[in-house]
Amino acid sequence: MTVALVAMSHSPLLGAGSPLPADIDRELTETFDTARAFVREFDPTLVISFAPDHYNGFFHELMPPFCVGFAAESTGDYDSPTGPLDVPGDLAASLAQSVLDADVDVAISRRMIVDHGAVQPLEILFGGIDAIPVIPVFVNGLAQPFAPMRRVRRLGEAIGRFAAGLDERVLLIGSGGLSHDPPVPQWATATDVQRRLLLDGKNPTPQARAAREQRVKDAAAEFVVGHSTMRDLNPEWDNRFLDTCAAGDPQRFDDYHHAEMTAAAGSSAHEVRSWVAAFSALAASGDYQVSTRYYRPIRELIAGFGLLTAAPTPTGH
Ligand SMILES: O=C(O)/C=C/c1cccc(O)c1O
Ligand SMILES: [Fe+2]
Secondary structure, X not given: OOEEEEEEOOOOOOOOOOOOXXXXXXXXXXXXXXXXXXXXXXXXXXXXXXXXXXXXXXXXXXXXXXXXXXXXXXXXXXXXXXXXXOOOHHHHHHHHHHHHHOOOOOEEEOOEEEOHHHHXXXXXXXXXXXXXXXXXXXXXXXXXXXXXXXXXXXXXXXXXXXXXXXXXXXXXXXXXXXXXXXXXXXXXXXXXHHHHHXXXXXXXXXXXXXXXXXXXXXXXXXXHXXXXXXXXXXXXXXXXXXXXXHHOOHHHHHHOOHHHHHHHHOXXXXXHHHHHHHHXXXXXXXXXXXXXXEEXXXXXXXXXXXXXXXXXXXXXX
């Protein structure tokens, strides 16, 4: 087995928001333990991480649909760890070249800033952000306009073919989703002040960052008690998406349309693009099987929270 996958929702409120009900807390701990055991058994030598950004590293000033990091640093939003990731730059450059050779356009960054979206799975699975070499792949999941899903699939397939040719055990991580609509400003409805941040909000003041984070924490608290105008989580949509991931036929992702996704599952449901890229990458190695499937709508986290692990089907099955 040279590739394996963990796809999971993330939430900056995990650990930074109000305490979770004990049963949910227990369930998540068990699920993360299971995922960690899966990763330990696979014993990866390299991670390819597909993740969105939440206007910490990528802004409307220049917003690519996809970007491969040749070097990356965590910004430390919501008290996540700061500092560099261990990115093998030459290998990341070869990956980017192979994607371009496959007719999929991808931006590159020699100074990528990543946030909780990329960092949280690394912390949960490896206990740190520099514990293992990681090639970070930014997949835009927040800023309209969005690439069609078939394009995300082709990105994933190209990267999957590259990964399958390496003499490495590659863990594919897809981070984000599922249904959720946290109060991250949208360009179309943003105020002038918000638009300035969306356009180029790098290096916010500590006060501006704290205000943004408090706004999201307050929104979660209102969501929990039912006093919220946020779009509700959509477990039915989420479970159908998990079924599609488990089906092993990435072309089925092509049926997801951006406007329908927003309407059914919220503005941030587009973060599932990271899952689509990761599963399409896995499928490039042939049939696969999902081994762990967890899902629960968790309002405290403003997230339809899911986690899947998957690996190629053993030959002979
Ligand atoms: O970036 C933010 O301020 C909030 C992000 C967020 C909130 C809830 C669930 C998520 O997946 C998020 O990324
Ligand atoms: Fe997110």
